[in-house]
Every structure is written in C-alpha cells, then in structure tokens.
Amino acid sequence: MSISVTIRDETMAGHVLCERPLAFPSERITVRELIRERVYQEVDDFNRSQGEPVFRGLIQPTDAERFLNGDRAEFRMKQRRTIDWKEQFEKALEAFESSGFLILIEQKQAERLDQEFTVGPGTEVGFVKLTMLVGG
Numbered sequence: 178m179s180i181s182v183t184i185r186d187e188t189m190a191g192h193v194l195c196e197r198p199l200a201f202p203s204e205r206i207t208v209r210e211l212i213r214e215r216v217y218q219e220v221d222d223f224n225r226s227q228g229e230p231v232f233r234g235l236i237q238p239t240d241a242e243r244f245l246n247g248d249r250a251e252f253r254m255k256q257r258r259t260i261d262w263k264e265q266f267e268k269a270l271e272a273f274e275s276s277g278f279l280i281l282i283e284q285k286q287a288e289r290l291d292q293e294f295t296v297g298p299g300t301e302v303g304f305v306k307l308t309m310l311v312g313g
Contacts, residue, residue, distance in 0.1 A: 180204055182296045184215055186235075187281075187303045195233070201296060208280060209270070209290040211302065216269050220262035230254035235278070235304060236268045250306075279305040 179200040186194040199214050212235075219234040232238055232252040238260050241252035270290065272278055280287040281303040282294050 180296050180300075181298060182211075182300045182302055184211075184302045184304060187305050189305060189307075204295050204297060205293055206296060207290065208273070208287045208292050208294075211280070211287075212269050212273060212290075213266055215304075216266045217262045220260045220265050224259050230257040232260065234265070235306075236265050236272060238265065276307060278307060279303075281305065 179202055181198050181200050183196055184199055185196040188194065197218075199211075199218060201210070201214065216235060219232075223232050223234070230253060232241060232254060234252070237243055237252045238254065241254050243250055243252055245251075273280070273290065283301060284303075287294070
C-alpha cells in the first residue's frame with residue numbers, strides 16, 4: 178500500500194503556486210528520497226508529454242530559459258529534448274545543500290538529506306525556492 182503526500186511550491190509568504198501528489202511505498206522516508214521522487218516524477222511527466230517545450234519543475238534544465246507564468250517560474254527549452262532525471266536530481270541535491278530552496282514538512286524545516294520523517298494520508302510538504310537579492 179502506498180502513502181500519498183501532497184507537495185506544494187510556495188512563496189516565502191506561504192502563497193501556494195502549485196501542488197501535486199506523490200506516492201511513497203513506506204511511511205518512513207528521507208529528505209533525499211522526497212527530492213528524488215519529486216524530480217523523477219516531474220522529469221518523467223515532461224519527457225512523456227508531447228506539448229510545448231516548457232518544463233515545470235524544481236530545477237532549471239541546462240539550455241533552458243527561465244520565464245514567469247503568473248507567480249510561477251517555468252523553464253522554456255530552446256528545443257524539445259529528453260531531460261535526464263539523474264542530472265536534475267544531482268542539481269536538486271546541490272541546491273538543497275546550498276540553501277537554494279527550503280523544504281517544510283508539516284511546517285517544520287527539513288535540515289539534512291538523510292533526515293527521516295513519517296508521512297501519512299494528508300501529509301503536506303512545501304518547497305520554497307529562495308532567490309538571491311541583487312543590489313548596486
């Protein structure tokens with residue numbers, strides 16, 4: 178029996194930009210497994226789609242241009258191509274470790290990739306991308 182978790186992309190103010198369910202085979206998962214499943218699923222969805230070359234995911238693919246669609250950042254590919262989920266996963270791990278985004282599990286911040294937590298029906302997970310401020 179799989180456990181369904183709702184993941185959300187959120188702003189720092191808590192505004193929800195999008196959400197989707199993810200399924201896990203066990204109630205105990207690590208932050209690394211959470212990131213892996215999210216990245217794998219969004220890359221798989223893109224690779225299977227036949228639509229526009231627009232990737233809606235956590236990490237910007239190589240050779241993609243960032244643009245805003247409402248409040249949500251999306252990535253337009255110069256040419257439609259298959260994205261490598263493993264490469265995206267490695268970039269996501271690096272981004273998490275360098276504070277490129279936060280993960281809030283039931284409003285508690287995840288701190289380490291090997292941190293375990295228990296999920297159940299209705300567990301909410303927020304991904305909050307952090308942006309650098311440019312001055313001068």
